[in-house]
Amino acid sequence: MTDTLDTPTVDADTLDELRDWLTDNWDPDLTVADWWARLGPAGWAAPTLPANAYGRGLARSVGVQVQQEIAAFGALGAPSGLGLLLAAPTIADHGTQEQIDLYVRDIVTGQRAWCQLFSEPGAGSDLAGLTTRAVEDGDEWIVDGQKVWTSLGQTADLGMLIARTAPELPKHQGITYFAIDMHQPGIEVRPLREMTGHAMFNETFLTEARVASSAIIGAKNNGWAVANSTLGHERAGLGSGGGTVGGVAQPGTIAGHLERRAGDFAPKSADRSAQGGPTKRRSRGGSAQVLIGMAKGNGAIADPVTRQGLMRLHILGEIGRYNAERVKASRAAGRDIPGMANIAKLSMSQIVALQRDLGLGIVGPQGLLHGYTPEQQKLNDEATGNPFLAMVTGTALYAQAPPIYGGTDQIQRNIIGERVLGLPKEPNDDKTRAFADLPKNA
């Protein structure tokens, strides 16, 4: 497993321009808000967005290299979270220029944090079956219903809300996509604690919540197309290894990071050397290297099944990288490869599951010692002499999430089967019958 195999194709001119820009602009003593106010409008926070949406129109694979280069330089990267990953590209695709200037600018500068109000207790895989309702009231809409699994809802300023606005239409046609203000009495966010120890996601209750008509993204009753755009960006972004959900510096008015010193959130020199410095970049293979190092250290590398697993992990990472390059080449030629976002997301689920199984196999019984706090992790590190133990156990606990979020693995396979391979859909009449007339669970 050499670095040559692991090194993605690099857009040298763009990265040279970025390095020059960072040399002129990065100052660790700026506040996080002031640093992002430079990074965002320069197009480096969201370089894959088009130029009219505070980006540079770069390919996704180059966007990932930009993130890595900023980290390798030792500067604080773009705002983390769902605003940059999902809301900004969706609004760039479907919003008016006025909405882009209102919402996307605040995303790339980290001023506002977003959450995704899609899933409901009765509508996850069958997302178009959602029952949260929005009723028009003059220039506003009144929203009632419940969402669930709302990642980072507790620190969100705005939500990407999909709600039913025309129950008399078939279920995919009567949905509207809104940018809703989370700071209002009609919205209550209740955290749910996961087995990782974190409470990343929440239940969100909307009771006579209000949202302006001007906050509709795309057209009234056209929200299904807009939501699919968000899901496409989610699958492609997660599959490419870009767009972290929870980074070190969080955007928005609630997290409290904006007025802190940017340098305090920037990668430390140890993190930088772990990434191999400015000329070598971390890729999916990076985790394989950590696992190989651990296996060599405790002798697990002598086990042929472990070695096979490590090779499989490396191969999956390489296939992902080649597929990203194929997408890039195909887009440059004005074409698309159908289903690639779904394949990338499926592949990412497999990679994380393999990391879980290999990591736990390599550390053996130590894998039972998960530190839920930095203090506990330090004690475990000292007791086991393995500084990567928390990474292994943390990955193992989190590995159950990727096959579910952004559409489950089964749903990705359904989409590939139906839309790419042309296999027949399950027969139903929900495309023609009014949503209000469809049979529902009591």
Ligand SMILES: Cc1cc2nc3c(=O)[nH]c(=O)nc-3n(C[C@H](O)[C@H](O)[C@H](O)COP(=O)(O)OP(=O)(O)OC[C@H]3O[C@@H](n4cnc5c(N)ncnc54)[C@H](O)[C@@H]3O)c2cc1C
């Ligand atoms: C970590 C995490 C973060 C999340 N963050 C958010 C968020 O921020 N915002 C948000 O809106 N949602 C979020 N989600 C929710 C996620 O999108 C849903 O959990 C997912 O779409 C599945 O829906 P469900 O949980 O209702 O499962 P269900 O739809 O009830 O599915 C249950 C099982 O049945 C299978 N199944 C269902 N239908 C079919 C079918 N037609 N064919 C084959 N198999 C099928 C599924 O694959 C699954 O195994 C998050 C989920 C996780 C795990």
